[in-house]
Amino acid sequence: MKEAIIEVKHLQRRFSVGEIEIYAIKDISLEITKGEFVALMGPSGAGKSTTLNQLALLDTPTGGVLKILGKDVEHLNQKQQTEFRLRHLGFVFQNYNLLPQLTALENVMLPAMMLGKDKKDAIMDATRLLEKFDMGQRLNNYPSQLSGGQQQKVSIARALINKPAILFADEPTASLDSKSSEVIMKLLRELNKKERQTIVLVSHEPEHQQLVDRTIWIKDGIVVEKSYV
Amino acid sequence: MFSKKVKTTAKVAWFLTFSSMKKNKRLNILVIGVLAFSFLNVVFFESITSGMSDAINGQLIDLQNGHITIEPLEQHRYIDDWRAVRNKLLAFPEVEAASPELGRYFEVWKKDKFRPSYINGIDPETFVQVKRIQDKIIAGSFLEPNDYNDIVIGSDIAGGIYEKDSILGGVRLEADVGDKVILNAGDGKQYELKVKGIFRTAFLGLDIESFVPLKKMEEMLNASGKADFVNVRIYNKDDSTRLKTEMINSGIDGKVTSWEENAGFSRSVTNSLGLVSKITGFIGVLTAFITVFIVIYIKTKNQRSQIATLRAVGISDKAIVGSYVLEAVALGVVGIIIGVIVMKILLVYFASHPLSLPIGDVIPIMTPQTQWVSILILVGATIIAGYFPTKRVLKENIIEAIRGGG
Numbered sequence: 001m002k003e004a005i006i007e008v009k010h011l012q013r014r015f016s017v018g019e020i021e022i023y024a025i026k027d028i029s030l031e032i033t034k035g036e037f038v039a040l041m042g043p044s045g046a047g048k049s050t051t052l053n054q055l056a057l058l059d060t061p062t063g064g065v066l067k068i069l070g071k072d073v074e075h076l077n078q079k080q081q082t083e084f085r086l087r088h089l090g091f092v093f094q095n096y097n098l099l100p101q102l103t104a105l106e107n108v109m110l111p112a113m114m115l116g117k118d119k120k121d122a123i124m125d126a127t128r129l130l131e132k133f134d135m136g137q138r139l140n141n142y143p144s145q146l147s148g149g150q151q152q153k154v155s156i157a158r159a160l161i162n163k164p165a166i167l168f169a170d171e172p173t174a175s176l177d178s179k180s181s182e183v184i185m186k187l188l189r190e191l192n193k194k195e196r197q198t199i200v201l202v203s204h205e206p207e208h209q210q211l212v213d214r215t216i217w218i219k220d221g222i223v224v225e226k227s228y229v
Numbered sequence: 230m231f232s233k234k235v236k237t238t239a240k241v242a243w244f245l246t247f248s249s250m251k252k253n254k255r256l257n258i259l260v261i262g263v264l265a266f267s268f269l270n271v272v273f274f275e276s277i278t279s280g281m282s283d284a285i286n287g288q289l290i291d292l293q294n295g296h297i298t299i300e301p302l303e304q305h306r307y308i309d310d311w312r313a314v315r316n317k318l319l320a321f322p323e324v325e326a327a328s329p330e331l332g333r334y335f336e337v338w339k340k341d342k343f344r345p346s347y348i349n350g351i352d353p354e355t356f357v358q359v360k361r362i363q364d365k366i367i368a369g370s371f372l373e374p375n376d377y378n379d380i381v382i383g384s385d386i387a388g389g390i391y392e393k394d395s396i397l398g399g400v401r402l403e404a405d406v407g408d409k410v411i412l413n414a415g416d417g418k419q420y421e422l423k424v425k426g427i428f429r430t431a432f433l434g435l436d437i438e439s440f441v442p443l444k445k446m447e448e449m450l451n452a453s454g455k456a457d458f459v460n461v462r463i464y465n466k467d468d469s470t471r472l473k474t475e476m477i478n479s480g481i482d483g484k485v486t487s488w489e490e491n492a493g494f495s496r497s498v499t500n501s502l503g504l505v506s507k508i509t510g511f512i513g514v515l516t517a518f519i520t521v522f523i524v525i526y527i528k529t530k531n532q533r534s535q536i537a538t539l540r541a542v543g544i545s546d547k548a549i550v551g552s553y554v555l556e557a558v559a560l561g562v563v564g565i566i567i568g569v570i571v572m573k574i575l576l577v578y579f580a581s582h583p584l585s586l587p588i589g590d591v592i593p594i595m596t597p598q599t600q601w602v603s604i605l606i607l608v609g610a611t612i613i614a615g616y617f618p619t620k621r622v623l624k625e626n627i628i629e630a631i632r633g634g635g
């Protein structure tokens with residue numbers, strides 16, 4: 001039996017708008033095993049990104065059970081969540097979210113430094129990672145000097161620098177042209193295949209189903225279908 | 230000394246600060262400029278106050294009391310044997326000079342005009358070793374050991390061309406060097422003296438007083454060998470309190486007071502100005518605080534998304550707060566250093582071009598205490614101004630902050 005790296009039971013995320021309560025996710029239960037490449041798909045407003053944000057500890061669920069790496073994490077405080085993200089999780093944003101005052105290299109090495117790595121070692125690791133993604137010539141470029149695809153590569157490198165157990169990606173190709181999208185998806189696929197990197201991805205693109213191991217369909221805040229390729 | 234975690238947090242905070250400061254040079258220069266002026270605002274007026282206090286004390290010593298004054302004991306009209314007192318005083322190695330004075334009010338007449346004036350009988354030879362009135366002569370010359378029927382009068386008695394920017398009223402005799410004036414004792418006795426010099430101190434009411442040789446005063450008052458007080462100049466004014474005690478213990482025939490005890494006027498001026506100085510200093514600190522607060526507030530507001538991204542990738546709140554606080558402090562420290570340099574340049578300038586005030590020439594003084602207290606207060610203000618706006622942004626939900634932009 002494969003090891004479950006993420007276990008979710010009856011997860012809820014409720015928002016209050018005045019006196020009205022809105023459920024962004026009503027009842028999500030799922031399991032993701034180590035080394036899986038999973039896509040969360042569904043129509044707009046289905047709760048895919050909200051689910052991903054709960055799994056990545058960027059938000060706190062209002063109900064249910066969330067276990068990551070066998071640890072109950074839904075009640076971690078802000079400080080513990082940050083520490084957990086730093087050590088075990090990587091996140092790739094749709095809009096890359098690189099820090100504009102830092103170069104590509106500095107953006108990538110920052111989480112390594114936070115983990116306590118020596119600056120020299122952090123530079124070495126970040127350089128190796130960026131070179132692996134064909135960004136070796138762009139180490140000292142600021143985000144404003146990079147294309148969308150290049151920025152997303154830097155963002156992926158930043159998410160991977162601390163060798164996270166799980167890489168989360170929220171529509172990583174939504175802001176890219178089709179060619180760059182293809183490059184990024186190929187890169188993610190390779191990471192999963194070659195390095196057994198667990199990846200959880202939110203996507204709108206139907207063709208991405210072919211690249212992942214499994215697609216979890218979400219609609220109106222609940223899981224409606226789980227399909228394997 | 231520090232745990233690895235603290236060191237890591239500090240390293241990351243400094244890394245973020247340094248990167249941010251490299252990117253915002255123009256804004257940083259502006260903030261540093263404001264902080265430098267805030268520092269000057271805090272210290273400059275206080276240094277003027279210290280300078281004024283020092284100038285007043287200097288004038289009191291040089292023109293009025295010397296460093297130490299020996300007065301008659303209670304129920305004694307005079308110091309009965311000033312020579313004996315002076316000899317005892319000169320036995321102290323710290324004493325540079327001692328000089329007796331004997332005086333009273335007379336009517337000073339010239340033709341049909343007169344005004345009352347306190348006439349100081351002084352020993353010209355020792356007087357100039359204790360006081361500095363002789364440096365304030367604006368016409369003629371000061372009294373010399375062999376003078377007898379001579380008088381040196383203040384500019385507000387002389388009037389005419391010698392009376393400049395005077396704040397004291399009263400009759401002017403229109404007297405000049407070489408003129409004869411009559412001293413009327415009020416008991417029918419009159420003394421004709423020749424004006425040898427005119428002095429102007431612009432200090433308190435001194436310019437309506439006059440000086441005659443002690444020998445003449447002893448004759449006029451029939452008080453040979455007697456003095457109202459003996460003024461003492463010492464080599465180091467900081468010894469005055471200790472020396473006073475030693476003089477009392479040595480059995481000096483008189484009441485001993487130090488210049489600090491006679492500096493009531495100086496204290497009153499300093500205390501009044503000190504309050505004004507504290508208010509202007511507070512405004513300076515407030516300006517620095519508000520400037521840094523606004524800059525960091527706007528910066529953190531505009532960088533909500535960046536701060537949320539930092540949190541999302543695992544950068545601790547402490548490192549994030551630390552980076553903004555460090556930036557505020559770095560701006561503050563550079564501003565303060567520039568402020569200190571400008572202040573030192575101003576001090577050098579004013580040392581050679583003192584401010585000419587009615588109480589005398591004032592050279593601003595920035596004591597180490599003033600400097601360090603101001604620095605600590607300003608650094609404290611920048612820490613607070615950097616901390617709270619950042620802490621506020623860190624309370625936001627990461628996803629909302631990222632969507633909020635910036």
